[in-house]
Amino acid sequence: MAIDNSSYNAIMREYENIRANNRAAQVRRIEEVYEKIPKMKELNSSTGSLAVSRYKESLKSGGFSSINLKKDIDDIKKRKEILLKEAGFPVDYMEMEYDCNDCKDTGYIEGKKCHCLQAKIRKLLYAQSNLEHIVSKENFDNFSFKYYDDKYLLPSQNITNAKYMDGVKKFCEAFTDKYFNADRTKNEVFSNKQGENDRRSIVFSGSTGVGKTYLSNCIAKVLLDRYYSVIYLSAKELFETLVKVNIEKSEEQKYLLLVKEVYECDMLIIDDLGSELFNHFTTSEFFHIINRRINTEKSTIISTNLSLDKMRDTYSERVTSRIRKSFIYIRLYGNDIRARL
Ligand SMILES: [Zn+2]
Numbered sequence: 001m002a003i004d005n006s007s008y009n010a011i012m013r014e015y016e017n018i019r020a021n022n023r024a025a026q027v028r029r030i031e032e033v034y035e036k037i038p039k040m041k042e043l044n045s046s047t048g049s050l051a052v053s054r055y056k057e058s059l060k061s062g063g064f065s066s067i068n069l070k071k072d073i074d075d076i077k078k079r080k081e082i083l084l085k086e087a088g089f090p091v092d093y094m095e096m097e098y099d100c101n102d103c104k105d106t107g108y109i110e111g112k113k114c115h116c117l118q119a120k121i122r123k124l125l126y127a128q129s130n131l132e133h134i135v136s137k138e139n140f141d142n143f144s145f146k147y148y149d150d151k152y153l154l155p156s157q158n159i160t161n162a163k164y165m166d167g168v169k170k171f172c173e174a175f176t177d178k179y180f181n182a183d184r185t186k187n188e189v190f191s192n193k194q195g196e197n198d199r200r201s202i203v204f205s206g207s208t209g210v211g212k213t214y215l216s217n218c219i220a221k222v223l224l225d226r227y228y229s230v231i232y233l234s235a236k237e238l239f240e241t242l243v244k245v246n247i248e249k250s251e252e253q254k255y256l257l258l259v260k261e262v263y264e265c266d267m268l269i270i271d272d273l274g275s276e277l278f279n280h281f282t283t284s285e286f287f288h289i290i291n292r293r294i295n296t297e298k299s300t301i302i303s304t305n306l307s308l309d310k311m312r313d314t315y316s317e318r319v320t321s322r323i324r325k326s327f328i329y330i331r332l333y334g335n336d337i338r339a340r341l
Pocket of ligand 1: 103105106
């Protein structure tokens with residue numbers, strides 16, 4: 001599952017609380033009715049005793065009539081409804097109420113996750129992604145080519161930048177469909193298995209404002225909507241978190257959890273690699289993260305204004321050679337699109 005056990009258990013406890021609260025509310029309503037309509041208590045208990053007495057009768061007579069029992073129960077039900085109406089209560093006032101009528105606040109319908117449980121999981125994934133608000137604006141549906149030039153040919157590509165970006169967008173959509181299957185949203189979401197040569201990670205490279213972060217957000221939204229866990233961190237935040245845990249030995253839960261997610265989430269997005277302060281610690285940690293995620297077949301998106309050669313000079317040959325082998329490298333061009341927004 002894309003969420004960890006403790007998060008799942010927290011959601012299940014939420015359901016328990018909902019059920020307990022609804023039961024308590026039902027008890028309060030029934031007591032209110034009893035106070036106003038004393039006869040109701042008698043009628044309510046008679047439904048149960050009726051079944052018992054019918055059963056006893058059947059033992060004596062040797063024939064049990066469920067038709068008669070049903071008729072009697074229906075009669076009592078009707079009398080109760082009339083009494084409730086007369087006293088000004090809705091007819092279902094004493095019934096149990098559910099937040100979700102489909103799964104009766106259990107989270108499951110015939111062993112499958114109810115839409116309400118799926119929504120809770122998705123909300124949690126969104127909240128922990130650090131992308132909760134941005135992806136409602138930055139997504140494939142809102143992607144616009146108007147920020148990309150459609151007159152001049154890109155020297156290296158022989159097509160306009162707008163045309164080139166159209167290809168990039170289509171590629172990214174196909175990428176998400178290939179590795180983050182929509183069919184798996186229905187029930188359990190477990191990690192993908194794949195062949196050794198698959199490249200399930202991306203480097204977006206280019207100068208500031210060409211759409212690197214925007215494209216990562218587009219992919220992130222699709223994944224989150226398909227119940228995959230996504231963690232977005234700027235390189236600066238990522239390394240600061242690692243310093244907190246590894247060097248300062250911080251035991252703050254938020255840092256510990258984040259480091260765990262950095263290794264384990266379905267998609268890690270490292271934004272603006274190259275903007276952080278470099279030192280021996282960051283370069284070796286960067287290698288460990290990339291290496292472990294590749295070995296465990298997890299996807300990563302790196303956005304950077306560094307070229308691969310520059311990345312090799314900044315980090316190390318061993319990390320760039322891992323990236324060259326396992327990442328799809330996408331160069332983005334163009335004027336600063338943010339300047340034109
Ligand atoms: Zn439900």
